[in-house]
Amino acid sequence: MTEMTALDTLLPGPLSLAGHRLGTPQQAGALTMVPVSGPARPGFVPPRTGLKLSRVTGYGRLELRNGAPAGVAIVPLHIGYVQDAAQNHALCRSALLGPGQKLLFEDACCVQQTQGGYLTGRDQWFFVLPGELRARALQLRGVHGYAKLWDDIADLNHRCGLPRRGHLEQILSRKRPVLTQFQSRLEPQPGQVGALFLVAGRFAGLELCPDPRYFAEMWPALACFAYGVAAWRTEPGPVPAAPYDAGTLAELRAALDRDRTDRLTGIAARIATAALDEPADVQEEERYLDLRLSTVTSPHLAGQIVTDGGRAVYASLFAR
Amino acid sequence: MDTPTLLTHLQTHDTALTLPRGGTLRWDDADLHRAAHAAGPEHYALLALAPGALPWQRARVLLQTLAASQAGLDDPTRGTLARLARVLTLALPPAHVITVLLALRRLRANHKHTTRTVLRFVLEHPDADALIAARRPALLDCFEHALGKTAARGCARRIDDGDTGSDYLRRRLLRFLAAPAAAPARVQALYAPAPAAGAAPGAAPALPDRPALALDTAREHPATVTATNRGDIAATLVHLYRGGPAADLHAALGRQLDAAARAFPRFAGTVALVLDASASMRGYGEREWAVLSQAAALRMLLSQVCDRLEVVEVGGDERAPRGATDLAAGVLDALGTGPDLVAVVSDGYENRFPGDLARVTATLPRAGVTTPVVFCHALFSAADDLALRRPDPSLPQRGFWHQDDFTALLPWMFAHCDAGSPWLDTALHARLDVLDRRAADLTTAIAA
Numbered sequence: 001m002t003e004m005t006a007l008d009t010l011l012p013g014p015l016s017l018a019g020h021r022l023g024t025p026q027q028a029g030a031l032t033m034v035p036v037s038g039p040a041r042p043g044f045v046p047p048r049t050g051l052k053l054s055r056v057t058g059y060g061r062l063e064l065r066n067g068a069p070a071g072v073a074i075v076p077l078h079i080g081y082v083q084d085a086a087q088n089h090a091l092c093r094s095a096l097l098g099p100g101q102k103l104l105f106e107d108a109c110c111v112q113q114t115q116g117g118y119l120t121g122r123d124q125w126f127f128v129l130p131g132e133l134r135a136r137a138l139q140l141r142g143v144h145g146y147a148k149l150w151d152d153i154a155d156l157n158h159r160c161g162l163p164r165r166g167h168l169e170q171i172l173s174r175k176r177p178v179l180t181q182f183q184s185r186l187e188p189q190p191g192q193v194g195a196l197f198l199v200a201g202r203f204a205g206l207e208l209c210p211d212p213r214y215f216a217e218m219w220p221a222l223a224c225f226a227y228g229v230a231a232w233r234t235e236p237g238p239v240p241a242a243p244y245d246a247g248t249l250a251e252l253r254a255a256l257d258r259d260r261t262d263r264l265t266g267i268a269a270r271i272a273t274a275a276l277d278e279p280a281d282v283q284e285e286e287r288y289l290d291l292r293l294s295t296v297t298s299p300h301l302a303g304q305i306v307t308d309g310g311r312a313v314y315a316s317l318f319a320r
Numbered sequence: 321m322d323t324p325t326l327l328t329h330l331q332t333h334d335t336a337l338t339l340p341r342g343g344t345l346r347w348d349d350a351d352l353h354r355a356a357h358a359a360g361p362e363h364y365a366l367l368a369l370a371p372g373a374l375p376w377q378r379a380r381v382l383l384q385t386l387a388a389s390q391a392g393l394d395d396p397t398r399g400t401l402a403r404l405a406r407v408l409t410l411a412l413p414p415a416h417v418i419t420v421l422l423a424l425r426r427l428r429a430n431h432k433h434t435t436r437t438v439l440r441f442v443l444e445h446p447d448a449d450a451l452i453a454a455r456r457p458a459l460l461d462c463f464e465h466a467l468g469k470t471a472a473r474g475c476a477r478r479i480d481d482g483d484t485g486s487d488y489l490r491r492r493l494l495r496f497l498a499a500p501a502a503a504p505a506r507v508q509a510l511y512a513p514a515p516a517a518g519a520a521p522g523a524a525p526a527l528p529d530r531p532a533l534a535l536d537t538a539r540e541h542p543a544t545v546t547a548t549n550r551g552d553i554a555a556t557l558v559h560l561y562r563g564g565p566a567a568d569l570h571a572a573l574g575r576q577l578d579a580a581a582r583a584f585p586r587f588a589g590t591v592a593l594v595l596d597a598s599a600s601m602r603g604y605g606e607r608e609w610a611v612l613s614q615a616a617a618l619r620m621l622l623s624q625v626c627d628r629l630e631v632v633e634v635g636g637d638e639r640a641p642r643g644a645t646d647l648a649a650g651v652l653d654a655l656g657t658g659p660d661l662v663a664v665v666s667d668g669y670e671n672r673f674p675g676d677l678a679r680v681t682a683t684l685p686r687a688g689v690t691t692p693v694v695f696c697h698a699l700f701s702a703a704d705d706l707a708l709r710r711p712d713p714s715l716p717q718r719g720f721w722h723q724d725d726f727t728a729l730l731p732w733m734f735a736h737c738d739a740g741s742p743w744l745d746t747a748l749h750a751r752l753d754v755l756d757r758r759a760a761d762l763t764t765a766i767a768a
Binding site for chain 1: 598599600603604635642643644645648649652655656667669671672673674675676678679680681682683684686687688689705708712713714
């Protein structure tokens with residue numbers, strides 16, 4: 001993996017990731033991030049600057065707008081919006097929006113059980129649902145009912161040692177100071193278009209974006225919330241520093257190199273054994289010109305992908 | 321005890337000296353101070369002037385210095401200790417000094433240098449009149465301890481009789497003073513009758529609590545820390561990084577660096593700086609460039625102060641911070657330059673891989689490497705949460721976020737290496753010279 005590993009050898013057959021490669025992993029606590037580099041696909045609008053929440057027409061009904069004059073907006077899978085004094089909402093699915101288009105998501109879910117008020121277009125910051133909720137949220141795409149995720153949120157809160165309530169902001173806001181540090185604890189590489197995440201040594205997800213700018217705008221939401229929550233829950237305690245068996249500086253450098261090679265080999269092995277290439281069901285959900293948005297489901301993997309002529313443009317796949 | 325440990329103790333161990341009525345002096349770290357004094361009285365005493373040393377620790381140094389005999393010390397050293405004692409008695413809160421002087425009495429320390437310092441404090445402090453008014457019994461005890469009760473009362477009697485310069489007065493009292501003209505009136509005040517029992521109680525005069533001499537430079541405390549209110553150099557760098565007018569900013573940067581470097585003597589050694597230039601050092605949003613600019617300011621200052629500075633950048637570079645943080649390899653590269661000191665400057669987010677720095681530094685002793693390694697924590701503000709930002713808790717570490725922090729950071733860094741010892745003494749001697757001149761100005765003002 002130090003010499004970059006081709007990604008298409010590791011992932012499901014229907015998803016062509018030719019041209020994408022893995023870089024050198026980074027670790028922060030329980031979270032490992034393997035950078036993905038690859039070709040930048042032109043013609044896509046980044047989510048923070050291009051995609052806007054235009055209004056909420058009712059609980060569980062949220063409208064997004066592609067405000068860019070050109071370029072397709074791929075709505076990131078499981079994106080959610082937070083505002084003070086309004087019901088925070090999250091989406092259960094991705095979508096494709098042409099320039100200037102609006103789309104009303106009638107299958108959105110409220111993630112703040114007892115907070116009244118509707119989100120408005122101002123002061124938005126977005127998150128991605130924590131990995132623990134994503135399989136359920138994906139399962140609930142197309143299902144109307146703003147309260148549909150509250151029980152799962154309450155269970156997650158309980159597992160986090162927080163009151164068992166359908167309030168995701170208990171994690172997102174109250175734990176924000178520690179979660180947002182993942183944005184700095186891990187550091188994207190120049191030109192990075194995606195990342196593969198492991199939590200506590202186990203594959204947790206693969207995120208692929210059309211271009212580096214799109215990925216950079218997704219980075220905080222992915223690192224801090226989609227994967228950071230699970231990593232925070234399993235943050236390892238301090239470990240005493242064991243000296244290497246080295247009698248000179250040269251031997252020390254060699255010992256460090258060997259140790260790192262071993263660790264990289266271990267990470268590569270854990271990715272290889274994550275059963276990512278097992279047969280998957282790919283169900284097309286939407287089209288926009290040559291773009292196809294599909295839901296991928298396999299025994300240990302789920303998520304959505306956007307392809308262009310069979311090549312992956314966007315992917316958000318997570319362990320289930 | 322090594323200098324960095326002592327320095328850290330002086331800057332962190334914040335408990336008061338106390339003298340319970342009728343009890344023994346409570347001095348919890350007396351052994352440490354005695355040992356440090358025995359190892360080198362001048363070096364020990366000068367450390368009290370290090371920026372950031374706590375008032376009660378400075379008081380302990382004053383106490384130890386005045387309590388100890390100076391037998392065997394050469395004249396220059398005695399001179400330095402005398403000047404230092406004089407400076408400390410003016411630069412500490414008067415209540416601290418009075419505690420020290422009463423402790424000397426309790427310890428029965430009555431060396432000549434003790435006598436001189438006590439008398440000059442009691443009779444020549446710029447606020448002596450107010451001090452006597454507020455703490456007359458205590459100061460009278462100090463005065464009589466310094467001279468001996470018989471001599472003290474003999475002097476007082478003669479002064480009461482109008483004597484201002486007899487041989488007796490000169491030999492017993494005036495020869496210890498720098499401004500003897502003011503002494504008679506204050507001795508009379510010390511021996512003024514106490515208010516009669518049953519007299520109407522008046523409000524006790526308040527003891528002046530502000531030192532007569534400012535020892536540490538007052539520093540900037542912005543209510544809200546921003547990217548550009550953390551010192552001049554970092555502010556200019558932030559504007560440069562943001563694409564401001566390069567010619568004007570570079571000219572200003574040169575002036576600001578020269579001014580900052582003038583405060584430090586030349587370091588006759590080599591520092592290898594492991595400079596974290598990874599993506600997180602750049603930061604984001606309103607804090608973008610804030611941390612990196614201060615780290616760069618430190619790098620620039622060290623390049624002016626050190627005879628040789630080797631910089632090992634980790635991740636990207638100052639102008640284009642990017643990528644991961646590999647501090648372990650950075651330290652190994654830095655050690656390869658043969659430095660006197662390795663200083664790691666980082667926000668503390670080690671991700672390639674966490675724990676590697678700690679394992680490498682833990683191995684250094686068995687690899688035969690004795691070069692000290694210190695960790696300079698690059699912060700956004702003093703309130704940063706460092707719980708997840710200590711890549712190697714075993715390393716000596718100190719944070720910095722403002723240019724003013726360099727005043728204490730550089731002595732702390734250099735103190736860890738052999739080449740730093742003479743640097744530290746030079747820096748502290750220069751500081752003593754400045755403070756001594758200001759103390760002399762105060763005395764001159766009294767004499768006038």
